[in-house]
Amino acid sequence: xxxxxxxPKHLVMGMTNKKSLKCEQHMGHRAMYxxxxxxxxxxxxxxxYSYEKLSINESxxxxxxxxxxxxxxxxxxxxxxxxxxxxxxxxxSSQQGGSGELFFGEGSRLTVL
Amino acid sequence: GQNIDQPTEMTAxxxxxxxxxCTYQTSGFNxxxxxxxHAGEAPTFLSYNVLDGLEEKGRFSSFLSRxxxxxxxxxxxxxxxxxxxxxxxxxxxxxxxxxKLIFGTGTLLAVQP
Numbered sequence: 442x443x444x445x446x447x448x449p450k451h452l453v454m455g456m457t458n459k460k461s462l463k464c465e466q467h468m469g470h471r472a473m474y475x476x477x478x479x480x481x482x483x484x485x486x487x488x489x490y491s492y493e494k495l496s497i498n499e500s501x502x503x504x505x506x507x508x509x510x511x512x513x514x515x516x517x518x519x520x521x522x523x524x525x526x527x528x529x530x531x532x533x534s535s536q537q538g539g540s541g542e543l544f545f546g547e548g549s550r551l552t553v554l
Numbered sequence: 555g556q557n558i559d560q561p562t563e564m565t566a567x568x569x570x571x572x573x574x575x576c577t578y579q580t581s582g583f584n585x586x587x588x589x590x591x592h593a594g595e596a597p598t599f600l601s602y603n604v605l606d607g608l609e610e611k612g613r614f615s616s617f618l619s620r621x622x623x624x625x626x627x628x629x630x631x632x633x634x635x636x637x638x639x640x641x642x643x644x645x646x647x648x649x650x651x652x653x654k655l656i657f658g659t660g661t662l663l664a665v666q667p
Contacts, residue, residue, distance in 0.1 A: 472652070481662075483657035483658060484641075486655065489648075491651050496650065496651075497652060531596060531597075541585070543599070545597050548596055
């Protein structure tokens with residue numbers, strides 16, 4: 442199983458809503474990542490979890506709240522978002538050693554109205 | 555901080571060879587990756603270099619010079635399906651067991667008949 446699964450694939454929410462994006466991998470990877478990607482731009486790193494602990498927060502606004510309940514799951518909780526937060530949110534995982542390439546999920550396309 | 559630059563767009567002909575360059579400035583360099591991303595899809599891993607030199611993988615090769623902060627991706631025998639964005643990504647050591655993967659600006663390659 443070399444898949445990273447993200448749900449939902451599409452999400453539309455208002456600025457006052459609370460929603461969550463979910464990510465799951467069963468490759469035994471101990472590093473998991475959230476990236477944000479706007480149209481025609483490269484992915485931008487948001488958060489890195491290493492061994493279920495938050496290791497990197499790239500100065501992301503607090504309206505985005507990550508959570509890693511166990512080594513297979515990664516969530517991104519969304520609250521009071523702005524229209525400019527509309528983007529593709531990509532989850533990825535990697536091994537800690539070796540080449541450690543990232544395996545990406547298909548992404549969750551978020552639209553904030 | 556990190557600076558990773560690529561040409562924005564390139565055009566090439568089916569059957570030809572194309573070279574996509576990437577220059578970077580970073581501290582704690584711990585490997586360079588190339589990813590391919592088709593429109594609306596997740597990035598997929600193409601190649602990894604951590605030592606200087608050329609890595610060959612079928613129609614794709616990647617070169618790294620750490621002293622020059624320079625890499626290139628070489629695509630041979632171009633096919634129409636190679637039309638995609640090509641992302642250079644630099645991994646840097648962050649501390650503990652954590653690495654950080656930052657993407658360059660991306661190069662949109664159009665393969666023409």
